[in-house]
Amino acid sequence: xxxxxxxxxxxxxxxxxxxxxxxxxxxxxxxxxxxxxxxxxxxxxxxxxxxxxxxxxxxxxxxxxxxxxxxxxxxxxxxxxxxxxxxxxxxxxxxxxxxxxxxxxxxxxxxxxxxxxxxxxxxxxxxxxxxxxxxxxxxxxxxxxxxxxxxxxxxxxxxxxxxxxxxxxxxxxxxxxxxxxxxxxxxxxxxxxxxxxxxxxxxxxxxxxxxx
DNA sequence: ACATTAAGTGATT
DNA sequence: AATCACTTAATGT
Numbered sequence: 177x178x179x180x181x182x183x184x185x186x187x188x189x190x191x192x193x194x195x196x197x198x199x200x201x202x203x204x205x206x207x208x209x210x211x212x213x214x215x216x217x218x219x220x221x222x223x224x225x226x227x228x229x230x231x232x233x234x235x236x237x238x239x240x241x242x243x244x245x246x247x248x249x250x251x252x253x254x255x256x257x258x259x260x261x262x263x264x265x266x267x268x269x270x271x272x273x274x275x276x277x278x279x280x281x282x283x284x285x286x287x288x289x290x291x292x293x294x295x296x297x298x299x300x301x302x303x304x305x306x307x308x309x310x311x312x313x314x315x316x317x318x319x320x321x322x323x324x325x326x327x328x329x330x331x332x333x334x335x336x337x338x339x340x341x342x343x344x345x346x347x348x349x350x351x352x353x354x355x356x357x358x359x360x361x362x363x364x365x366x367x368x369x370x371x372x373x374x375x376x377x378x379x380x381x382x383x384x385x386x387x388x
Numbered sequence: 389a390c391a392t393t394a395a396g397t398g399a400t401t
Numbered sequence: 402a403a404t405c406a407c408t409t410a411a412t413g414t
Contacts, residue, residue: 327402350394361403366395382394382411 181207181281184230188253197297201228205283216274216282217257223270225284228256232280233341237273237357246322247334247357249314250277250341256307261290278342328368330358335378335387347385 182202189198205228210216216227219239227234234251251257257274293300321330334357339345351369355362369385372378379386 352394362395363397363404364402367397367402370396380395 178207181230181283184281185283188230189228192254192303193299194297197293197300200289200293201283201285204289205285207281207283210276210280210282212276212278214276216276216280217260217270218273219270221270223260223268223287225286226256226260226290227282227284229253230281230283232282233277234274234280235277237275238271239273244359245356246359248272248318249311250337252341255310256303261304261308327358327360327364328371331365331368332372332377334358335385339387345387347387348383349385350383 185201185207186198189201193201206225210232216234217223229251231253234255234257236248236251236257238246238248251274257272260270294304321333325333331354334354335347338347338349351365352362354360355365358365369378369380373380377388379388
């Protein structure tokens with residue numbers, strides 16, 4: 177099992193990381209498979225490890241006191257939760273929730289290595305800074321969407337994003353779940369979907385959606 | 389056949 | 402665009 181992980185890690189990261197760094201990752205990281213819908217990290221959790229994603233997709237969600245949710249972005253192969261790095265260095269708690277959108281394979285690095293790797297490995301520094309940059313861009317994109325797009329457009333974007341990461345035009349989701357992710361209400365989502373269906377942009381079945 | 393859950397609708401704010 | 406109150410339809414047992 178672990179050998180398969182190591183193979184995949186090498187395949188995905190040998191261009192990004194130095195050989196020695198990969199060796200260190202294999203030595204100190206624990207490899208884990210997280211099944212769909214399982215929680216990786218919750219808001220206020222202590223960050224003891226930093227995940228490096230080898231396969232699968234993680235959904236990052238923000239939640240407020242009233243339990244309102246908003247999905248922010250996805251992490252895929254080659255990504256890491258760069259936000260968690262700052263948290264590691266100054267020992268803060270997580271500000272996001274991450275769940276497995278689909279089965280995820282990841283290596284978890286104990287935080288104590290992060291600091292020294294940043295100093296020791298150029299590739300690691302670049303990886304982190306790149307990742308930060310990318311995440312920032314995605315956040316700005318999220319803010320733009322929130323501020324400037326109507327719910328109908330946001331919903332469409334959400335669906336497109338979703339089919340992109342899953343490579344499947346059919347999405348298994350209820351109107352209720354969509355409403356949660358977009359911080360809206362079920363009835364409104366139902367109406368908008370009806371509208372999109374009339375325009376021929378989607379097709380609806382119970383618990384399922386087909387994007388055209 | 390019945391209960392449960394998802395989705396649709398009209399009125400109101 | 403949200404909420405309420407209610408209906409209708411699909412699904413599991």
